Amino acid sequence: MTNVTMIAAVGDNGVIGDGVSMPWHLPEDLRYFKRTTMGHPMIMGRRTFDSMGALPGRRSIVITSQPAWWHAGAETAHSMAEALALAGPTDEVFVVGGGQIYRLAMPYAARLLITHVAQSPQGSVTFPKIDPGEWAPSNREDHEGFSRVTYVRRR
Numbered sequence: 244m245t246n247v248t249m250i251a252a253v254g255d256n257g258v259i260g261d262g263v264s265m266p267w268h269l270p271e272d273l274r275y276f277k278r279t280t281m282g283h284p285m286i287m288g289r290r291t292f293d294s295m296g297a298l299p300g301r302r303s304i305v306i307t308s309q310p311a312w313w314h315a316g317a318e319t320a321h322s323m324a325e326a327l328a329l330a331g332p333t334d335e336v337f338v339v340g341g342g343q344i345y346r347l348a349m350p351y352a353a354r355l356l357i358t359h360v361a362q363s364p365q366g367s368v369t370f371p372k373i374d375p376g377e378w379a380p381s382n383r384e385d386h387e388g389f390s391r392v393t394y395v396r397r398r
């Protein structure tokens with residue numbers, strides 16, 4: 244069975260972006276993102292793909308409502324179910340944003356890898372609420388300016 248993991252960097256106020264880019268520059272977190280997702284398929288929204296492009300070593304499965312959308316280096320899906328079917332049987336698929344796609348994927352996710360950034364930036368795009376009744380923190384690492392928490396779905 245494919246495990247669906249969501250990975251995100253989230254401000255103290257829930258903000259993850261302004262619709263175009265990320266509100267911070269955290270090189271260590273970008274390196275963490277790269278080593279964590281490397282070799283695994285990634286599912287993302289069309290806007291997030293527009294902001295980061297195709298990344299080497301990982302399939303980019305892009306969800307869009309546009310019937311004819313196509314981009315070199317991307318595979319196109321029109322729903323979360325289609326994106327997961329495209330990912331195929333694999334040990335782990337990463338949902339990498341943005342706000343719309345995290346909401347769409349939340350019911351499918353078994354694990355959340357959240358970098359809690361100690362900032363409250365301006366921005367219209369947020370991560371969905373992590374309901375403590377549904378998600379249990381299983382691991383926490385504190386760093387200067389951010390903490391990394393793994394949440395697992397309570398069964």
Ligand SMILES: NC(=O)c1ccc[n+]([C@@H]2O[C@H](COP(=O)([O-])OP(=O)(O)OC[C@H]3O[C@@H](n4cnc5c(N)ncnc54)[C@H](OP(=O)(O)O)[C@@H]3O)[C@@H](O)[C@H]2O)c1
Pocket residue numbers: 250251252253258259260261262263264265287288289290291292294306307308309312321322339340341342343344345347368
């Ligand atoms: N902090 C983080 O970890 C992180 C990670 C990723 C992204 N971000 C930020 O998040 C922001 C982008 O997020 P966003 O919410 O604006 O956009 P998004 O989730 O990346 O993409 C939204 C697009 O996905 C498609 N879509 C959404 N729901 C769909 C559905 N049910 N069926 C088919 N297609 C659907 C639509 O594409 P079409 O318009 O083509 O139909 C929609 O415009 C940026 O600021 C980015 O930097 C932050």
